[in-house]
Amino acid sequence: MRTKSTVNEQSKLQYTQLLTEAKQKNALVPPSDPRVQRLRAIASRIVPYAARWNPAAADWKWEVNLLNSDQVNAFCMPGGRIAFFSGILTKLNLTDDEVAMVMGHEISHALREHARKRMVESSATSAVGKLLGAGVSAYFGIDPRLTDTVAGIGAQMISLKFSRGEETEADIVGLDLAARAGFDPRAGITLWQKMGAAGSRQPLEILSTHPGGESRINEMNRNMPLVLPVYARTKGTTVDKLPPYQSMPLPPKA
């Protein structure tokens, strides 16, 4: 049985290994890159509200990194260790509000300790990671035989399948976090519409662990009356005075 602190220690070690390996393979986007700065700026607005959903998060050492990879995916490990794959930014042409929705959702899984529960439940995660390692190695263009450990970490994080209830919770908590941080929660709707549209053109990795675009959108719409006023307040206005949300179109050929 893995306790909270060992899961945190483990995730710290795994995240560090992942970054080290990615750096060696030229797959870690440097902090000077404007895309990394953009992600970190968005995170720095969301993070102050995290402790509302998990008091322990006030002490988390938050990290945000970008991995050079065509994958449309992102994750947040226990303890606030976030990684985005560059494919999600380029293939979906995300607005800042939409990035905030992805980030809020992934952070919420960590805050609500969904991964910890999953890691505790599954005693065979290392075997799963090893099995899926070949796939992650391919994203980084590395030999799977050399990187069982490191490849397995990425595979483990992006292949974690949460329950429908956990997914809904992450959507709702994510909407709340983003709205408080001044990001338009209506971007959650356009985000999943774009996921659906892009997913119909080509398989998207994230959709295999985040299914149900239609019911997701319905659930978010149902909660919009709760979060939209919060967002409007951060803009010094009211819901009825908000202009319609403007997304950015999908790139012509993703």
Ligand SMILES: [Zn+2]
């Ligand atoms: Zn999720």
